[in-house]
Amino acid sequence: MRSSIFLLLLWSGAVLAHSWTPTYPSFIPSYVEGVHVTNMILLNKRKDVKYYSVDVLTEDFEKVKFVSTSTVYNVDYLQRKSIPIFVREADLPKVMYICSRSEFIKESFPSNKVSSRVCSKIKQ
């Protein structure tokens, strides 16, 4: 009974949700020597948000240099986007979190005034 209620809640909350998976990603060698890659999935279920930024961070939430197809992504409502994250092999020991954050255009702040950020942790 409890699980069905929980599923119902998940379903009803889908209109304004922000999801970022996998929870524990791991890097694998990419086609570029000395560079590793992982793929993240961003699912935008927030009607009030169209833009998300991505960051690669250390344990202390300091930024680590990375390369992707963009740093700010235009993700439409209910769109799922696969985001590749490339990091230099030398920087890998520093990487702890990969986060996505909702971004707003100054002229269109959301009515709910909540910025959401979800961070995945690198599988050690």
Added chain:
Amino acid sequence: MFRKLLVCAVFSASVAAENIPINGTVEGNCIVVPDVSGVYGNPAVDTLSTATADGGILPVVRYDVIIADYYKAVITTPTSFSEAPMLDDVVNWTGGAAVHEVSDPGMSAYDTEKVEYNSTTEFDLTIAGSTWFEMESKAEYGFGKPFPGGNYTAMVEANCIAK
């Protein structure tokens, strides 16, 4: 010959059918859902507050976690306006977050176990399910100085961080 082949084909198909695996993975996932819009009340000329007693509405954010003990909720209340008229004096901010509603009675303990620092509150999401958190935010302008007329917007940051 044809009958033998048919029997053979049926036999091999049945063997193959018995060995088709069905794989499934339940992945940890955290979903952040802004649930109730916050509104600042203006109980005094120098104060903006989301507290109900001050005429405001507390913003509420729901966290859904599929697997227990994978994530922590880190909620930061505002320390600046993202939209406001020109302000020429200091704004003093206070705020905090608390559990508002739970889908599992055990989640009520989140409030006693929360960690607070600066304008941030951390909750360890040790139980799978939904938790609603409400945030209080208060801004006081200068030393009893009236806030200039206009629209004020401040953002709450709702983080869900894998452990």
